[in-house]
Amino acid sequence: MRQDAELLDTRLDTRLGTRLAELRAERGWSLGDLAERSGISRSTLSRAERAEISPTASTLNRLCAVYGRTMSRLLSEVEADDEPVPLLRAADQPVWADRASGFVRRSVSPPHPGLRGELVEGRLAAGADIAYDRPPVPGLEQHIWVLEGALEVTAGETAHRLETGDCLRLRVWGPTRFRCAGDAETRYALAVVLP
Structure with missing residues (x-):
């Protein structure tokens, strides 16, 4: 296996x-x-x-910013079939891992033509810390809902500590950072909406 x-x-x-x-x-x-x-x-x-x-996730984010794509859109271009399907079973949801940083990303609802939103499940191993120097698309709307564990999200100069059940809503214009803030893995849902 x-x-x-x-x-x-x-x-x-x-x-x-x-x-x-x-x-x-x-x-x-x-x-x-x-x-x-x-x-x-x-x-x-x-x-x-x-x-x-x-x-790495950080490298892909920089490339996505240059190409004007979200990471999900780029990954869907290499993962998806020619025609997107409306129902994605859990076993068919594309998973990408940044092994160096301890970040695993499941594209629960990948980008779809005609839709501006997508849904991602993120997992950060204990101690994982990922910094993005810019958003892939300026003004990108994000809703971050912590499902398990603790997550620290820094947007610009402002750090937010999220515990299980907490949700942070923001538009991303500058640098961001996602850090597992506990001793165990953090699992979160990320809704991304294009401006």
Whole structure:
């Protein structure tokens, strides 16, 4: 079973790398152009496009900001079939993991043409701390509902501590940070609505 999961991760990394290369080519950018726009080194970009590495959540967020996409939209472009289905069974919901940071992301309700919202389940391992230097789309609306554990969300200069059952609503214009604020894993639902 573990080998199957690793094989699926490898396939997803390969499709993600291909899609990142396509997005760059569509704009006629060199790796240097993209490095300048994203603040990510050319070597890291090259290795991600060739699927030699799996990008971290922070790296993907920077690329999404450059390409004007949410992370869910980018991942749905490499995970989804040609036609989105209205009902996604739990077993069919795409899962992506940033193994380096201890972040697991389940796309419960992935982006869909004609809809502005999506629903994500996030899991942060104890001690996990993810910082995003900018939103993928300025003014992105987020509703963060903690299902289990404790979560600290910092938006700009303001830190919010959320306990089980708490919900934080905000529009994201600048840097954000998600930190597991307890001794155990934190699980939360994130509703994302495009402006």
